[in-house]
Amino acid sequence: MDLAVILSVLDATIRLSTPLLLACLAGLYSERAGIFDIGLEGKMLAAAFAAGAVAAISGSAWLGLMAGMAVSLATTLLQGAAAITLKGNQLIAGVAINMLAAGMTTFLGQTWFSQGGRTPALSEGGRFSPITLPFANELAGVPILGPIYSELISGHYLLVYIAFIMVAVTTFVLYRTRFGLRLRAVGENPKAVDTAGISVVKQRYQAIIITGLLCGLAGAYFSIAQGSGFGNNMTAGKGYIALAALIFAKWKPVPAMFTCLLFGFLDALQIRLQNFELPVIGVVPVQAIQALPYVLTVVLLAGFIGKAVGPKAGGVPYTKER
Amino acid sequence: MNFSTLTKALSGGLALSAILTGVALADPAVIYDLGGKFDKSFNEAAYNGAEAWKAATGGSFLDLELQNDAQREQALRRFAGQGANPIVMAGFSWTAALTAVAPEFPDTNFVVIDTVVDAPNVQSILFDEHTGSFLVGVLAAMKSETGTVGFVGGMDVPLIHKFYCGYAQGAKAANPDIKLIENYTGTTPAAWNDPVTAGELAKAAVDAGADVVYAAAGGSGLGVLQAMKDAGKFSIGVDSNQNYLQPGSVLTSMLKRVDVAVQNALTEAADDATFKPGLTVLGLANDGVGYAVDDNNKDLLTPEMIAAAEDYKAKIIAGEVTVHDYTTDSACPL
Numbered sequence A: 001m002d003l004a005v006i007l008s009v010l011d012a013t014i015r016l017s018t019p020l021l022l023a024c025l026a027g028l029y030s031e032r033a034g035i036f037d038i039g040l041e042g043k044m045l046a047a048a049f050a051a052g053a054v055a056a057i058s059g060s061a062w063l064g065l066m067a068g069m070a071v072s073l074a075t076t077l078l079q080g081a082a083a084i085t086l087k088g089n090q091l092i093a094g095v096a097i098n099m100l101a102a103g104m105t106t107f108l109g110q111t112w113f114s115q116g117g118r119t120p121a122l123s124e125g126g127r128f129s130p131i132t133l134p135f136a137n138e139l140a141g142v143p144i145l146g147p148i149y150s151e152l153i154s155g156h157y158l159l160v161y162i163a164f165i166m167v168a169v170t171t172f173v174l175y176r177t178r179f180g181l182r183l184r185a186v187g188e189n190p191k192a193v194d195t196a197g198i199s200v201v202k203q204r205y206q207a208i209i210i211t212g213l214l215c216g217l218a219g220a221y222f223s224i225a226q227g228s229g230f231g232n233n234m235t236a237g238k239g240y241i242a243l244a245a246l247i248f249a250k251w252k253p254v255p256a257m258f259t260c261l262l263f264g265f266l267d268a269l270q271i272r273l274q275n276f277e278l279p280v281i282g283v284v285p286v287q288a289i290q291a292l293p294y295v296l297t298v299v300l301l302a303g304f305i306g307k308a309v310g311p312k313a314g315g316v317p318y319t320k321e322r
Numbered sequence B: 001m002n003f004s005t006l007t008k009a010l011s012g013g014l015a016l017s018a019i020l021t022g023v024a025l026a027d028p029a030v031i032y033d034l035g036g037k038f039d040k041s042f043n044e045a046a047y048n049g050a051e052a053w054k055a056a057t058g059g060s061f062l063d064l065e066l067q068n069d070a071q072r073e074q075a076l077r078r079f080a081g082q083g084a085n086p087i088v089m090a091g092f093s094w095t096a097a098l099t100a101v102a103p104e105f106p107d108t109n110f111v112v113i114d115t116v117v118d119a120p121n122v123q124s125i126l127f128d129e130h131t132g133s134f135l136v137g138v139l140a141a142m143k144s145e146t147g148t149v150g151f152v153g154g155m156d157v158p159l160i161h162k163f164y165c166g167y168a169q170g171a172k173a174a175n176p177d178i179k180l181i182e183n184y185t186g187t188t189p190a191a192w193n194d195p196v197t198a199g200e201l202a203k204a205a206v207d208a209g210a211d212v213v214y215a216a217a218g219g220s221g222l223g224v225l226q227a228m229k230d231a232g233k234f235s236i237g238v239d240s241n242q243n244y245l246q247p248g249s250v251l252t253s254m255l256k257r258v259d260v261a262v263q264n265a266l267t268e269a270a271d272d273a274t275f276k277p278g279l280t281v282l283g284l285a286n287d288g289v290g291y292a293v294d295d296n297n298k299d300l301l302t303p304e305m306i307a308a309a310e311d312y313k314a315k316i317i318a319g320e321v322t323v324h325d326y327t328t329d330s331a332c333p334l
Helices: A003-032 A040-058 A061-085 A090-113 A145-153 A158-176 A178-188 A190-195 A200-226 A238-248 A253-273 A286-304 B003-024 B042-057 B071-082 B092-104 B129-143 B158-174 B189-193 B195-207 B218-230 B258-268 B303-318
Strands: B029-032 B062-065 B087-090 B110-113 B122-127 B148-155 B179-186 B212-216 B234-239 B250-256 B278-282 B289-291
Touching (some): A003 A178, A003 B195, A040 A200, A061 A200, A158 A178, A158 A253, A178 A190, B042 B234, B042 B258, B062 B071, B071 B087, B071 B092, B087 B258, B122 B258, B129 B148, B129 B158, B129 B234, B129 B250, B148 B158, B148 B195, B148 B218, B158 B179, B158 B212, B179 B189, B179 B195, B195 B218, B212 B218, B218 B234
Parallel strands (some): B087 B110, B110 B122, B148 B179
Antiparallel strands (some): B250 B289
16 A cells, blocks of 8 residues: 555545544533433434535525534433433433434425435535645645645545544543533532532533534534535434444543544545455455444454443433432 | 214225225326435436326326335335326335235236336336446546546445446446446445445545546435535436536436336336336337436537447447346456
C-alpha cells in the first residue's frame, strides 16, 4: 500500500467516525449523569430527517442543521420527561424513542414528499460543503506532511471539525469545571449531590439537553453533509455502535474518540477490501468483509476491555424520599 | 332487535359489501419492490409505465409500496382476493411469494418483472441487462482518462452481477487495458436504499483512480451520482433515465424499459386472449434496454463514442458480438 491509498482509507475513517463520535459524546453526557441512553439511534434518525426535510424546503444547510438540533432536543426532552420526571424505566424510554423515530420519519417523509420516505435531493446551498483549511493547496507539495495536511486534515465538513473539537471541550467540561464535577456526581451518587443542595433533576436535564444537541449534529451530518437528503433508516444502527464505543471507552471522552476512529477505520477498510486479493486467502466474499466491523465489535467488547463499570447510579431514576 | 338478529344483519351487510367490492374491482394492480415507488430508478420506471397506461386508456390502477419482505404474499393475496386483474410485480424478490400464490388464483393473470415463475397464469419478463450494460461499458471506457472505471452494485445478487459482467465486457472491448473496480453496497435488501454506503464506495473507487462509475443500485445509486458529482467525475445511471439528476456529471443511463414492460403488461394481460404466459425477454432489438442520450448529457458524449456504441449495438443484435450472461453459469469470463 502506498501513501495515497493509506491516506484515502484514513480520510474515509474520519468521515465515517464523525457521526459515531458525536453520538458517543452525546451518550457520554447522558450516561455520566446517570441516564442510560439507548435512544441515541432514534434521536439521530429524527434529527437526520428534520435536517434533510428543512434543508430541502428552505435550501439552507444552516436552517436544516438548526431544525435537526431542535427536533433532536425535543425528542430528548420527551425521553427525559419519561425517564427523569416520571421516573420511568430509562431503557424502555430509549427503545420507545427509537421506534417512534423509525416510524415517524418514514411516515412523515412519505406523506410530505411521496418519495418512499426519502426527502428530495438537496441543492448546492442545502448541504454543507467541505472546508479547505488555510494553506492546504500551498502545502500540498511538501513531501509526506503536505498530503497529510491537505488531504487528511483539510477538506472535511464543518461538523467533522466540530466533532473533534467537542472531544477537547468535553474533557475540559467534565474534569475541569464545577458543572462537570456535579454531572459526574449525579451519575455516581445522586443522594450526595442532593444533600449538598444541588437539584439532581435539574442537573440531569442539563446533561440530556447537551445530549440532544450533539445527537442533532450527528443526525444532521448524515442527511446534509455526508449524504444529500434523508433516506429511510439512514443511521443504520450507528447509534448502537456509538453506545458500544462508549462502553468500550469506559465512559471517557478521549478513549471514546479513539474507539470511534477504530470503528470508522473498520468501516472504511470494509469498503476498500471488497474484491481485494489478500495473500494466501485470495478474494474474501463480500459477506465476510461486511460482517467484519460487527464481529470485531463483539470480540473487542467481549474480550479486550476488561471490566467496564458504568456510572454507579446509571439506570436508576432518582427518588428524593420514599 | 335482539343481539342475534343484529349480528345476522351485520354479517349479511359485511358479506354483501365484500361481494360488491369483489365485483367492482377489476382494476389492475401494480406492486413495487422495496426501495419505494419514487426511487428515481427501477420502481419509478414501473410507476411511470402504469401512469402511461392510465393516460393512454383512461383506466385506473391500484398500487402498493412494500415496507418489508414479509408483506409480499399478503399483498398478493389481498389484491388477487379483491379481484384485481392483472397483477404486475416489479422485482426479482417476488419469486417465492408468487410461486406460492399464483396457483391459488388460477383466473388471475400475474406478470412479474426480473424473475421467472413457472405457472400457467404467470408471464415472466426478463431484460437483457448485460447487453445494455455492455454499451454503457463501451462509453465509460472511452470517456475514462485514467483507464480505470468503477461499478457500484446494490445488493450482491446474480442479477446485479449480470449488470457488472456486461459492463466489464463492454469496457474491455473498447479498451483492453481498462482497470475495473467492482463493489456491492450490501447483502440484504436494505442495500437498495443506502445512498451513504454507496456514495462511500464511489469515493473509494475515485481514490483508486476511477473517473467513471456505473451505479446499478436502485435508490442507493443516488449516493453514487452525488459522490461522483462532488468529485467532479462521471457516473452512469440505471433503469430510468437519470441524466437529469446531476446534469453534466451523469455520462449516460443504462435504460431498462421497465415502464414499457409494465405498460404493455397492463394492456395485454387484462385480456386472456392477448395474455402471454411464459417467458418474455426484452433486449436491444426490441428497445427493451439501451443507453440514454438527452440534453443533459449530449455534451459529454463525443460522436465517436456514440458511433462506437451504435456499432456494437448493431453487432450484438446481428449476433456478431456475443455478450456473456452471468446468470447462465454464475461466472464472468473477461
